[in-house]
Amino acid sequence: MALLDSSYSxxxxxxxxxxxxxxxxxxxxxxxDTFPEGGKIAMVKPILKKPTLDPFEMKSxxxxxxxxxxxxxxxxxxxxxxNSMSQIMVCC
Numbered sequence: 396m397a398l399l400d401s402s403y404s405x406x407x408x409x410x411x412x413x414x415x416x417x418x419x420x421x422x423x424x425x426x427x428d429t430f431p432e433g434g435k436i437a438m439v440k441p442i443l444k445k446p447t448l449d450p451f452e453m454k455s456x457x458x459x460x461x462x463x464x465x466x467x468x469x470x471x472x473x474x475x476x477x478n479s480m481s482q483i484m485v486c487c
Contacts, residue, residue: 417465424469425476434466 424430437460448455 417468420465421469421472425473430466430469434463434469437462 439458439460441456442459443450444455444457450456
């Protein structure tokens with residue numbers, strides 16, 4: 396049981412560190428009006444819309460972009476901040 400407790404404690408410490416670093420990166424991004432360089436790059440993978448479509452036609456495909464976690468988090472927080480500010484501006 397002690398082994399499980401120490402493993403759980405270690406995992407919590409790792410999660411805590413990840414949360415702190417992520418929060419720091421997000422806050423710095425807003426404070427410095429910059430976006431992390433890694434967030435400007437995405438792996439784009441084309442996906443066939445339907446198996447019945449012609450794979451040799453460009454219109455049969457749609458791009459799926461995979462971005463990293465932190466830039467996606469920064470984007471979501473920015474959207475939330477923008478939406479809350481726009482609601483305040485509309486109310487005034």
